[in-house]
Amino acid sequence: MDRKKIEQVVNDLFFSKEAAEYLGISSQRLNQLVHGGQVKPIKKTPAGSLFLRQDLDERKRNLKTIAPELAKDNQHQKMDLNTPFLYEVMNYYTIQSFYNYSDKKTEPVFKELSEIIDMQQEFMQIVQKLSEALSIDKSKLQKAYKKVEKGFQSLNKEDMIIKKGMNDYPKLLALTKEAPPYLFLRGNIHLLKEKIVSVVGSRGASEDGLKKANRLARHLGNAGIVVASGLARGIDTAAHKAAIENQFPTIAVLGTPITRAYPKENEKLQQVISRYGLVVSQFPPSSQVQRWFFPMRNAVMSGISLATAIVEAGETSGALKQADYALKQKRLVFIPQSALDNENITWPKKYIEREGAAKFTKIEDLFAALEKAKIIPVAEKEQMSLLDEGMEKVYVRQFK
Structure with missing residues (x-):
């Protein structure tokens, strides 16, 4: 040479x-x-x-470095909807609107239709065949399609849609019964291939709960783990903000389409995450938000995650729905000792009795369980324990 x-x-x-x-x-x-x-x-x-x-x-x-402030938004450029794949997606959601937005009901119907009709054609070319096959009035199908098309026109050019079975579709999620046929993504799709742990909890969290969520998200980020949460008020918001403030990527899994923000006060936070992290939704931009969308998103959030940590939750918290899905999907569920010590709630003891749920008193306990499950290597625990000086060492050791 x-x-x-x-x-x-x-x-x-x-x-x-x-x-x-x-x-x-x-x-x-x-x-x-x-x-x-x-x-x-x-x-x-x-x-x-x-x-x-x-x-x-x-x-x-x-993994893009997360900036603390948003850059100026570029002028909105619409997604090109005139492709065979986008025709298929819009055709699917047009049909889904007649089945109460249920994938469970729509998927088998769509599969049967695909065997007799090319579903990657533009809707108006196949509407007559669909009308006959579904016994639905042609004008109703056309009206439903126009609504779907209008919703999809609100997508950005950079937004992504991936189908179950594609290489980019999260492999862990694909193994679950709750895996939706399509995912709508805005941001860094590569984060779905990282190690992900969900941090969730009550919308009406206590000040102590918010601090715990902040510390936990920060230490997970320091260990190279991507924190996922649901962008809700309380614990979710604290987890996302902790990741952003410490320049770690975070994933927001929404109970609304990616084109909407809920709650409204988190609109800018959602924009920051979509620009420097990842926003995920299973709901098309044409859908009307339903109450049951939020527990549905918990199944997806658990599905992309290796584990779920419930920082703080009441007896009726949506976080418990995610715990149910996580255990069903054979994922780890972590519950802080402080929840078990709270005499006003009974759910922690019920979950501890179930296989896959574990309590933790110190963040080190949680990391030890992640080690044991081979989610993080042993060396990470040593790194985590030596992260910072002063109060940080106190926070690592005290999580009650």
Whole structure:
């Protein structure tokens, strides 16, 4: 190899400090990413590690650094709806509107129709055949389609729709009975391939509960785990904000279409997450939001996650619905000791008696369980315990 080629190779190699600077993160954060398997050095020696530029570039693409403020919005550019795949998606949701927005009822019907009609054709070309096959008046089908089309026109050019069975569809979610046929995404789709843990809880959370959610989300992020939550008031909002404030990615799983914000006060937070994290919804932009959409999204949130931590919840909290789905889907469920000690609620003891649910007094207990389940490597616990000085060490050790 001549000298010019050698110099080119050397220029593409980075020592740890250089790699951290190139990624715009601390050396400690780089070590955490290495231990978590998100960044792989090309060589490790007692003197240090070497990283390849193209591996670091890939990491940059997959996990954008979260900025504290929104950049100015670009002018809205509509998604191109004139493709065979988008015709199929809009045709599906047109038919779904006649089945009370139920995928369970719609999927088998759509499958049968696909065997006799090319469902990737533009709706108006197949509406007569659909009318005959479904015994639904043609004018009603056309009216439903126009509503679906209008909703889809509100999607951005950068928004994504993925179908169950595609490579980008979350593999863990695909294994569940609750996996929806399509997911609507806004943001960094690569986050779905990261290790995800849901942090959920009460909308009317106490001040202590909000602090716990903040600390837990922060420590999960430090361990290279992506925090998912539902963008609701209370615990969800605290978890998302903790990730953002500490420049960690976060995923918001909505009970509304990605084109809407609920609650309204979280509209800007949703925009920040969609720009620097990921917003996920199983509901088309044409759908009218129903009360049962929110527990449905809990099934999806649990489905993309390796575990769910319930920070604080009352007896009727929606977070318990997610716990039910998580256990059904063979996921871990974590419950803080403080909930078990609360004599005003009975649900914690009921869940602890079920396989897959575990209590934790300290954040270290939760990380130990994640280690045991091989969700994080052993080294991460050691990293987490040495994160910061002063009060941070107190927070790591006290989670009651």
